[in-house]
Amino acid sequence: xxxxxxxxxxxxxxxxKVAREVAAPAAAEVDREARFPKEAIEAQRKExxxxxxxxxxxxxxxxxxxxxxxxxxxxxxxxxxxxxxxxMHHIQVACIVRHGxxxxxxxxxxxxxxxxxxxxxxATSEVGTGGDIRSSVTAVxxxxxxxxxxxxxxxxxxxxxxxxxxxxxxxxxxxxxxDQVLTLVRKADYTLTKTTTxxxxxxxxxxxxxxxxxxxxxxxxILPLPFGDIASRTMVPFSHILWAACWLGIAxxxxxxxxxxxxxxxxxxxxxxxxxxxxxxxxxxxxxLMRNNVHDAASECESLMKKADGATDELLSIGFAIKINNLxxxxxxxxxxxxxxxxxxxxxxxxxxxxxxxxxxxxxxALSASLMIGNDRIYxxxxxxxxxxxxx
Amino acid sequence: xKDKIREILRQHGRLSKDVDTLPDDGxxxxxxxxxxxxxxxxxxxxxxxxxxxxxxxLKRSVxxxxxxxxAAIEELTSGGG
Ligand SMILES: Cc1cc2nc3c(=O)[nH]c(=O)nc-3n(C[C@H](O)[C@H](O)[C@H](O)COP(=O)(O)OP(=O)(O)OC[C@H]3O[C@@H](n4cnc5c(N)ncnc54)[C@H](O)[C@@H]3O)c2cc1C
Numbered sequence: 274x275x276x277x278x279x280x281x282x283x284x285x286x287x288x289x290k291v292a293r294e295v296a297a298p299a300a301a302e303v304d305r306e307a308r309f310p311k312e313a314i315e316a317q318r319k320e321x322x323x324x325x326x327x328x329x330x331x332x333x334x335x336x337x338x339x340x341x342x343x344x345x346x347x348x349x350x351x352x353x354x355x356x357x358x359x360x361m362h363h364i365q366v367a368c369i370v371r372h373g374x375x376x377x378x379x380x381x382x383x384x385x386x387x388x389x390x391x392x393x394x395x396a397t398s399e400v401g402t403g404g405d406i407r408s409s410v411t412a413v414x415x416x417x418x419x420x421x422x423x424x425x426x427x428x429x430x431x432x433x434x435x436x437x438x439x440x441x442x443x444x445x446x447x448x449x450x451x452d453q454v455l456t457l458v459r460k461a462d463y464t465l466t467k468t469t470t471x472x473x474x475x476x477x478x479x480x481x482x483x484x485x486x487x488x489x490x491x492x493x494x495i496l497p498l499p500f501g502d503i504a505s506r507t508m509v510p511f512s513h514i515l516w517a518a519c520w521l522g523i524a525x526x527x528x529x530x531x532x533x534x535x536x537x538x539x540x541x542x543x544x545x546x547x548x549x550x551x552x553x554x555x556x557x558x559x560x561x562l563m564r565n566n567v568h569d570a571a572s573e574c575e576s577l578m579k580k581a582d583g584a585t586d587e588l589l590s591i592g593f594a595i596k597i598n599n600l601x602x603x604x605x606x607x608x609x610x611x612x613x614x615x616x617x618x619x620x621x622x623x624x625x626x627x628x629x630x631x632x633x634x635x636x637x638x639a640l641s642a643s644l645m646i647g648n649d650r651i652y653x654x655x656x657x658x659x660x661x662x663x664x665x
Numbered sequence: 666x667k668d669k670i671r672e673i674l675r676q677h678g679r680l681s682k683d684v685d686t687l688p689d690d691g692x693x694x695x696x697x698x699x700x701x702x703x704x705x706x707x708x709x710x711x712x713x714x715x716x717x718x719x720x721x722x723l724k725r726s727v728x729x730x731x732x733x734x735x736a737a738i739e740e741l742t743s744g745g746g
């Protein structure tokens with residue numbers, strides 16, 4: 274599935290170019306106006322990047338996890354909202370590629386996705402469950418070969434701009450809240466009615482208000498595997514790694530602004546090290562930690578995915594679940610710490626919203642990281658897993 | 666042994682169905698056991714049978730049904746684990 278190293282580096286180079294030339298120049302306006310970064314997504318379509326994770330035989334680029342992480346990092350460093358949208362899309366595509374691959378419906382869908390460069394959104398959170406993705410209130414109602422699925426979603430990023438949506442729900446009206454399935458609903462078959470607004474501190478361009486979703490379709494659109502397995506094998510690891518990669522991009526851009534500031538200071542008085550340089554050394558230390566964390570998790574996940582067969586899938590092990598949860602918690606804290614450190618370095622120039630050293634957008638975007646699936650919820654999950662985990 | 670497993674599921678499994686109506690191979694997750702509840706079931710089984718599930722057994726498929734739990738416990742208590 275994975276292409277050779279050259280091809281992967283070519284894809285990353287194209288992503289970086291789009292990020293630099295299209296996403297970055299629009300970032301301030303996207304943030305200010307809380308508008309969808311349409312030019313950056315359109316440019317990704319032209320480069321066929323929305324099918325990055327789809328196997329080449331279905332028309333995709335056949336990239337692996339480490340390449341996806343590099344793409345999300347590139348967009349995150351140009352515009353946090355574009356980075357997060359890109360990450361969310363690839364997480365949804367990965368669920369379909371990895372768990373719909375044998376179904377004729379989903380193979381055809383993936384070809385269409387690559388052909389038309391479709392953008393997929395996610396509706397997991399629901400009124401009544403918050404960030405607990407492993408429980409649903411609503412149920413998919415089957416009637417012969419068709420279904421009806423309605424949901425009060427608290428947050429659907431780029432809901433209005435997506436082509437299709439992946440939705441969690443209970444398996445059937447008589448199923449308990451934790452017995453869930455994941456269903457693809459198509460734009461022609463759903464209506465979205467906005468129920469709340471999205472005037473937030475940060476990640477404003479993700480355009481993520483609440484919606485009432487009403488949809489129908491054919492039962493082929495329901496992924497066959499129980500959602501619990503899809504979550505452990507794909508949705509959770511891809512989310513934590515690709516979100517963290519996006520946050521790494523935000524931190525990297527903040528550090529590069531701080532670095533430029535310190536160098537400019539140094540040039541004013543050659544021969545003396547500016548006092549802010551020591552704080553720069555400090556944030557670069559944290560950035561290295563964050564980068565190693567993200568890259569290590571991405572490579573490990575990629576190699577576990579290659580190794581996995583039906584019987585032994587280490588992605589399902591408790592050890593891996595704890596690790597991938599720790600990645601999310603640590604990265605969400607580090608991005609905030611790093612950006613705040615950078616603001617301290619550049620001072621008032623960073624506090625202003627209209628200088629080349631502005632840190633407001635980075636800081637506000639970074640603050641979403643510990644809230645999207647609250648860190649305490651994830652700590653609670655790890656605390657319970659650690660009671661039975663034996664490997665120390 | 667299966668009766669003891671049923672008793673533990675009754676106390677800790679938080680199933681939405683009566684555990685007595687569930688066949689040995691009935692899917693516990695479909696019966697409403699959450700992953701959080703499955704951790705409590707594991708801990709109770711470890712206490713009851715004086716065993717430790719090694720990490721390789723801590724996965725959904727092992728805790729999927731009364732039959733699969735019972736097979737895992739047998740493997741651990743027969744000295745073969
Ligand atoms: C930028 C952004 C984009 C998003 N995009 C989407 C999207 O596209 N689709 C989607 O479905 N959702 C999306 N979400 C929503 C997200 O996935 C979560 O649903 C949401 O962040 C949870 O919101 P909440 O604060 O109401 O959390 P809740 O989960 O209700 O938690 C509230 C508080 O309780 C704490 N808490 C909860 N459980 C425990 C526990 N067991 N132990 C200790 N503390 C606990 C949490 O840490 C938190 O502090 C997005 C969120 C953000 C910020």
